[in-house]
Amino acid sequence: MEIYVWRSRVKNKWTRFIIVGTLLGMTQVVWGNHLDTAQAATSKPSSQxxxxxxxxxxxxxxxxxxxxxxxxxxxxxxxxxxxxxxxxxxxxxxxxxxxxxxxxxxxxxxxxxxxxxxxxxxxxxxxxxxxxxxxxxxxxxxxxxxxxxxxxxxxxxxxxxxxxxxxxxxxxxxxxIPASYNVATPVNKPKKVRINGVPVNVKVQSLQTFSASDKSDYASIKINLHNVGYKGLENAGVKWVLVTKGGSSYPLNINANDSTYSLQPQESKSINYITTVPKKVKLDGAELIMVQENETEKSVIPLATMQLPKSSSMKNTEIKAGKVHTITLDDNKGKMATNVEEVSVSQTHGVNYYSVNFKIKNVGSREVTVPKYEFSVQNNKGKDFPLVTKALDTLKLKPDEERLIRLTFSLPYDEAEGTMKLVMNTPKVEGAEDKEIKFSYPAGTYILPKASSMQQSVGAESTLQLQNGKLSVTWETIQRLPWDNADVLSARVTLRNISTNTIKLPELKGMLSVDSADIPDTQLLMSESSALLGPGMSVDLHLLTTLPTSLDVAQLQVALNEVVGESSSELIRLTHIGQLPAIPRVKLGDNYAINNSGRKSEVKVKRTLVYPGTSSDIVYTELEVKNAEDRQIDLAKLTGYYETKTGEYYKTTVKQIDYPAGPGNSALVTMWSKIPRSIVVSDMSLLVGQTVGGQSTEKETTTSGKGYVDAVSFELKPDQESPLDKIKNFNIYPYTVETKDFKAVLSGGSTVNVSWKYDVSRNNDLNLPENEHKLILQIIEPTGKVFNKEIVLDKDLKEGNNQTLSWTLDDIVFNDRRSGAYTVALYDEFQGQRIKIATQAMGFVPAVGNLPESVPNPPEESL
The missing domain is CATH 2.60.40.1240 (Immunoglobulin-like)
Structure with missing residues (x-):
């Protein structure tokens, strides 16, 4: 509809014609001499x-x-x-x-x-x-x-x-003209008028009123125009004024869709007009005047005066929950079936958040442009709360095409009690010169069904209707995890296609809310790069943000929004109140399954070692990660934190392979951190999650994480094996070493020639990251002096049988040494701290020809 303000286009000093309506600030247009119907004088009863x-x-x-x-x-x-x-x-x-x-x-x-x-x-x-x-x-x-x-x-x-x-x-x-005559065209009679030289039969079809506000009503008048001429009528330019019996006038505003209507020869068209009148104004006996601006006469000319039928009060039609309401567009331009499908609600501090699925279907025979209806919600107190949506801004529907519109709104608890109604209002139309004058009236009022609650949503399945199918939505996990100097808050939501056809997911945006405060920098990460879901297929969404460690959280919400252009509309909002679910615990020896589609794998703790230090120990854990897919994949990048029994966290340094693992293959992941010696390591657990960041969990590396998700807590039991008393057979992963011969030969001077013969085999069951361990071989002579030999694994320790490693010790302590004993000790060194592997007492081998015959050679301890 469009509201017009009439004024003369041409002004001079003699004539100026202006029509001003009471509501619109216009000059009143009054039909003079409102004549009553003449009655024949008679003494008969009134009924006759x-x-x-x-x-x-x-x-x-x-x-x-x-x-x-x-x-x-x-x-x-x-x-x-x-x-x-x-x-x-x-x-x-x-x-x-x-x-x-x-x-x-x-x-x-x-x-x-x-x-x-x-x-x-x-x-x-x-x-x-x-x-x-x-x-x-x-x-x-x-x-x-x-x-x-x-x-x-x-x-x-x-x-x-x-x-x-x-x-x-x-x-x-x-x-x-006697006062008893009626000069206006009677009700239900057509009036022939020439508009721009074209003869047109004009007939008032109906007058309906319905409430606009507490103080005013809408008056809606339908006028039929029939072109009885032989040429078309373009841009008629006529306007209408409603004149009450008391003389007040109210200019009418044409429907926006008909503002530039045309009328072909013999064509008939019904045009809707509307205005507002105070509730106290009576419309009985009202008339309608057609006027047209006349440039030649420099005035506005009345063309016709028509009686209005008795007004009928049109109550806003209320559509019961689940029922379909069919709307006929103006001038029969099409029909649309509308209905509310379902309503969901989640709650936060003092506020209810609602999501309404509203469906529009074109049930006509031609394409229609859906008017830009404006929505509001009325509560049982009669209060009206406007909604905002851009879903109808450019919406066109072909025959039988339907579109799901999702409307979201929030109400305080005390305003959300009882039955509520969704009101769909016709587009507001502004006056040509007064932008504050707007008209709108309900095209339908829908009683909202009882809303399904989204409270305590973690683990519960909900349904989400999309344009091309239906999804089940499950809030799988919500976790608050340590992350550098803050906490990372993560939620995993699974979308599963429960339709029989393939669904294309819309562009999605996620929002986490903490105690009713939305967090705008929420990241949304999708486990799949494709937005297509076949029947039964699912995709995991991770919503991620950071929180101050000191922030207490009583309520969390997860919202998914559909992004259309630069705007977005909420699809679903889920709520959790109270304490967060505990982090899942994995018992010693059990596996933790990563079920990301296309990247399934199994994780378990292989062993935990403690490398003692002076003020802190190094706690070191090896994890075995197995590819559970039938193809080569990049294993998930992991983040780890050691957690003490009292809730303290120590971030780990992580090493893992940077190349794909084959089907069924396993890889070693190492995690370590320095822990104060006062902490009992056996009471600790290892928190492990998948590192995420960027746009997809598939694209992470060991250094680009912005957080981690789907964490579990592994039970730990540090290895406490005593050192071996011989160096003959020992392990330093991934190697197994068998000593064939070990000799420290005295030279008679200040040097000792050391020779170690060994066999080495390597365990190749796991793909290994860069090895940061070293084998330290110590020779401790009787005075307590220690000589270290650093053996770099994968370099100095050679695989195969009958390998020999030789080196020389040179120290004054060996001068004139002819015999004696020493101790050999082997250590696993990591980051400068050591665990003893084995120790054995042995005797020096005298140099040939250098030993006096009177001094016996001490026997060498058997390997």
Whole structure:
């Protein structure tokens, strides 16, 4: 619809015509002399009184010649600031065989008090000079009369030029409209009007009122236009004013869809108009005036006056929950079936969050443009809460096409009690010059069904209707985990296609809310790069943000929004109140399954070691990660924290392979951290989760994580094996070493030649990251002096049998040494701290020819 403000397009110092409505700040347009229906006087009971309606057709004609006459066929009166603008139409009938020359005749309007009002032809009739024989011709005159003049006090004089008279005029007759006559076109009768030269039959079809606010009502008038001419009518430019019996006027506003309507020959079209009137104003006996701006006359000209039917009060139709409401678009441009499918609610501190699934389907036979309806919610107290959606901004529907619109809103607890209604209002239309004037009325009012609760949603399955199918939505986990100097808050939501067809997911945006405060920097991570889900397929979404470690959280919410262009609309909101679920614990020796589609794997703790130090120990854990897929994959990158029994966390350094693992293959992941010696390691657990960040959990590396998700807590039991008492056979993962011979040969001087013969085999069951362990071999001579040999694994320790590693010790302590014992000790060194593997006492081997025969050689301890 569109609201118009009427004003003259051409101004001069003599004439200016403005129509101002009470509501719109316009000058009142008043139809003068509102005449009651004449009743025949009778003494019969009122039930037997006959009513006779007299109109202009009952007025007598004025004879011009013996075979020609003229009659008054139309009168319209428009009230203005300066007076009343009067238009009247005279119809000349010529039954002679020759033409009747209109130049011989004229007309005047004279009041009963003698005041003469000069009339002139409208410009559109100025060229009508004669009436052909055997025909009729209508011409319209315009004049201005006094403000208080009534039609019944006016005489319409028919004048013939007569030069034999002193004033050259001969009055042929006078026409007076009695007060009992009704000059307006009766209800249900068409009125023929020429609009821009095109003959159009106009008929008022209905007058309906319904509530607009506590103080005003909408008045909706449907007018039918039928082009009875032979050429089309484009941009009619006519406007309408509703005039009450008391004289108040209210300009009507055309529906926006019809604001530039056209009318082809013989075409009929119904146009809807609307205005607002105060509730206290009665519309019984109201009339409708058609007006049109006339550039030539520099005024607004009334074209027709029509009676309005008795108004019918139209209550806003309330559609029961689950029922379909069919809407016929203006001028039968299409039909749409609408209904509310389901409503869900989640709660936060003092506020309910609602999501309404509203469906629109084109049930017509041609494509329709859906009007930009505006929605609001009414509670049981009668309060109205506007909603915001852009889903209808550019929506077009082909026949049988339907669209699901998701509407979201929030209400305080005390406003959300009882039954609520969703109101779909017609688009608001602004006035041409007053942008504050807007009109809208309900196209449908839908009683909302009882909302399904989304409280305590973790682990519960909900359904989500999309345009092309239905999803189940499950909030699988919510975790608050240590992360550097803050906490990472993560939620995993699984979407599963429960339709029988493939679904294309919309572009999604996630939002985490803490105690009703939305966190705008929430990351949404999707486990799949494809947005297509076949029947039964699922995808995991991770929502991620960080929180201050000191922030207490009583309530959490997860919201998924559909992104369309630069805007988004909420699809679903889930709520959890109270303490967060505990982190899942994995018992010693058990596996933790990573079930990400396409990246399934199993994780278990292989062993935990403690490398003692002076002020802190290094706690070191090896994890075995197995590829559970049937193809080569990049294993999930892991983050780990050691957690003490008292809730303290120590972030680990993580090493893992940076290349894919084959089907069924396993890889070693190492995690370690320095822990104060005062902490009992056996009481600790290892928190392990999948490192995430960026756009997808598939694209992470060991250094680009922004957090981690799906964490579990592994039970730990540090290895406490005692050192071996021989160096013959020992393990330093992934190697198994068997010593064949170990000799420390004295030279007789300051050097000792050490020779170690061994066999080495490597365990290749696991793909290993870079090895950071070293084998430290110590020789401790009797004075306590220690000599270290650093053996770099994968470099100095050679695989195979009969390998030999030789080196020389040079120290003054060996001068003149002829024999004696020493101790060999083996250590696993990691980050500078050591665990003893084995220790064994052995004897030096004297240099050949250097030992006195009187000094026996001590026996070498057997390997």
């Amino acid at each position: 009184i006959k009513t006779t309606l007299k109109t202009l057709s009952n007025l007598p004609v004025v004879k011009l010649t013996s075979k020609s006459s003229v009659k008054l066929t139309d009168v319209n009166l428009l009230k203005q600031d300066e007076g009343k603008l009067l238009t009247y139409t005279l119809t000349y009938t010529n039954n002679d065989q020759r033409s009747l020359q209109l130049v011989d005749y004229w007309t005047k309007v004279r009041s009963k008090g003698g005041t003469v009002y000069t009339s002139k032809l409208l410009a559109q009739d100025a060229e009508k000079k004669s009436v052909a024989g055997g025909s009729s011709l209508s011409v319209t005159y315009v004049t201005t009369v006094g403000k208080n003049v009534e039609l019944s006090s006016l005489n319409f004089e028919i004048v013939k030029w007569d030069f034999s008279k002193a004033n050259y005029e001969s009055i042929l007759g006078k026409i007076n």
